[in-house]
Amino acid sequence: MPDILRSIGIIDRALDTIANIEFKEVNLTRGQYLYLVRVYEHPGIILERLANLIKVDKTTAARAIQKMEKNGLLERKMNPANKKQKQIYVTDKGRQVYPLIHRENLYSNEVALTGISPDDQVRLHDLLEQVAKNIEDDYNTVKRGEKRQY
């Protein structure tokens, strides 16, 4: 069985590093682009779901969101139907930087897929989605403090 974890780690860290450096021009600090994109796509999303989408600790996400709220990129509104929940939205200012993030992501994706046939690109995409689905349960299990059996 071939190893796929190593390449995935390399690719993710490399592209994340590139993104973080490039987004400093737009005054985004480390990781912020991830949250902005996800909130943009899911207006009104709550913290725990956002953290689970991105696969990042909820306390990390919480502080990132707080900071982005302070910087005027995001805003939170209390959900009147559920006083525990704070719904997160992109502000106008946040909406202005979104296209730049999107453009960067598109470009990196393009570079990543260079020389790969359209068919294989789709295959790769589908296989990666399958892998993401495959590990989801283990992630939640371990995060909950339970142990994996192996």
Next chain:
Amino acid sequence: MPDILRSIGIIDRALDTIANIEFKEVNLTRGQYLYLVRVYEHPGIILERLANLIKVDKTTAARAIQKMEKNGLLERKMNPANKKQKQIYVTDKGRQVYPLIHRENLYSNEVALTGISPDDQVRLHDLLEQVAKNIEDDYNTVKRGEKRQY
């Protein structure tokens, strides 16, 4: 052109989180497993090459190595042929934890590839290696402080 970055990020963060939690039992702190495996595979490797293999900042790698040296997992020897270089090796103690890391990685990889045919597993592996190669130059360019044109 399908997006592959998102799944890759999710998979990497999820599996990295799992690994870090599981390796606390063996007294490894965040990220240390990555270095240990790479040094194990490349005895005598130097810091800068190690950092570039893993795609992590060299100062981050430097401090991780220092800490692992203090904990007796790794050791460094001055290269007599080049006084700048410090060659890194796994110690006996480090060699003892290696099998546990390897086993965990194998298991996560297995979970990740569940339900994917052997043919597709190989295809996925090969495509990911291609992607890793595709982005290598951009990574080094941006790390060097130069800009990407897009």
Next chain:
DNA sequence: AGCTTTTTGTTGCAAATGCAACTTAATCGT
């Protein structure tokens, strides 16, 4: 209804991460 469990979010540490800036050794150019 009343008690327990789960959901959602927050703080308090301690540690890792990485950009800037620096030192020293090696290599390059001429």
Next chain:
DNA sequence: ACGATTAAGTTGCATTTGCAACAAAAAGCT
């Protein structure tokens, strides 16, 4: 051979990251 550039590693500082532990609201249970 010597000055300039690159390679290799380190330290300072600010920030992010995440595990524990907590608080409060909501949902489940009987």
